[in-house]
Amino acid sequence: MVTLTPEGTGWSWGDPLTELRWYATAPDSAATALQLVGNLSLLVVPAALAVVLWPALGRPRRIAAVALAAGAGIEVLQWLLPLGRVVSPVDAVLNAIGAVVAALLVAGVARSASRTWVV
Numbered sequence: 001m002v003t004l005t006p007e008g009t010g011w012s013w014g015d016p017l018t019e020l021r022w023y024a025t026a027p028d029s030a031a032t033a034l035q036l037v038g039n040l041s042l043l044v045v046p047a048a049l050a051v052v053l054w055p056a057l058g059r060p061r062r063i064a065a066v067a068l069a070a071g072a073g074i075e076v077l078q079w080l081l082p083l084g085r086v087v088s089p090v091d092a093v094l095n096a097i098g099a100v101v102a103a104l105l106v107a108g109v110a111r112s113a114s115r116t117w118v119v
Contacts, residue, residue: 008084
């Protein structure tokens with residue numbers, strides 16, 4: 001997984017207010033855009049596959065809980081393992097937002113596809 005690729009040793013804390021300010025004040029920065037898109041898209045494919053395999057996860061509260069747990073789990077691993085990564089609650093939330101959006105889209109498409117139309 002990209003988020004568990006070593007970037008050095010130890011870890012550093014990503015202060016949430018500093019990160020939110022960084023996202024808000026540098027919207028035209030390529031680095032900011034890459035970080036934002038990367039965090040939003042990290043769990044998109046796993047969330048979509050999870051909803052296909054377990055349709056009950058297509059409900060907002062359920063997928064939100066699972067996605068937050070997955071995002072938080074990634075951050076905890078970055079903290080526990082000596083990878084030189086930044087541990088950030090904002091990253092976990094952004095991971096979850098992307099996962100929830102993807103899961104709800106897949107669930108909506110699946111529901112639409114399962115309906116039969118009578119003419």
